[in-house]
Amino acid sequence: MEKKTASESRVVRTSRVFPNDVNNHNTLFGGKLMSDVDMIASISATRHSRRECVTASTDSVDFLSPITPEDSVNFISFVTYTGTSSMEIFVKIIAENLLTGERKIAATAFLTFVALDESGKPTQVPQVVPETAEEIKLFETGKERAAKRKEHRARSKELANFITTAKPWN
Numbered sequence: 001m002e003k004k005t006a007s008e009s010r011v012v013r014t015s016r017v018f019p020n021d022v023n024n025h026n027t028l029f030g031g032k033l034m035s036d037v038d039m040i041a042s043i044s045a046t047r048h049s050r051r052e053c054v055t056a057s058t059d060s061v062d063f064l065s066p067i068t069p070e071d072s073v074n075f076i077s078f079v080t081y082t083g084t085s086s087m088e089i090f091v092k093i094i095a096e097n098l099l100t101g102e103r104k105i106a107a108t109a110f111l112t113f114v115a116l117d118e119s120g121k122p123t124q125v126p127q128v129v130p131e132t133a134e135e136i137k138l139f140e141t142g143k144e145r146a147a148k149r150k151e152h153r154a155r156s157k158e159l160a161n162f163i164t165t166a167k168p169w170n
Helices: 029-049 134-139 143-163
Strands: 003-005 011-016 051-064 070-080 086-097 105-115 126-127
Touching: 003 029, 011 126, 029 070, 029 105, 029 134, 051 070, 051 086, 051 143, 070 105, 070 126, 070 143, 086 143, 134 143
Parallel strands: 003 126
Antiparallel strands: 011 070, 051 105, 070 086, 086 105
C-alpha cells in the first residue's frame, strides 16, 4: 500500500483580521474561522490523496483564545490519520499580535474527508506516516478519535431516522 508523510499534505496560510471579519465582540467571527478551516483542510486531503475529496464531518472545532483585529491568523493543516478511504485532518490556528509578536494557539480542529474516484465513489487513500513529535502524537491518538467518530455517526443516523422533515409552517 502507498504511504505518504504527513508533511506532504501540510498547508500553511496566513491572513489578517479585517473589520468585516469580526462579530459584535470585536473578535473573529467563528463562522469565518470555520469556513477557512474547511477550505485549508480540503487542500490537505486532496494533496494527500490526489483525488477529489468531500468533507465527511467536522469532528471538532475548539475555540481556545479570541482572535482580534490586531492579530494575524496562521492556519496549519495536515493529514494525521487515515482509514481506507477517509482521512483525518488536523488544523491548528495560531493568532499572532502583529504589534507585539505574541503568538498563541487560538483554535484547533479535526475534520474527516473522504476521497472519491472518477464515478464519485469512496476510493482508497495512502496511509500516512508521521515524522515530527506533534505528528506522531496525533497519529497515535487517531485510532481512538476514529472509533469515537464511528460511534457518533451511528448515533447521528439514528437521530436522523427519528427527526421529522415536515414543514414547520404546517
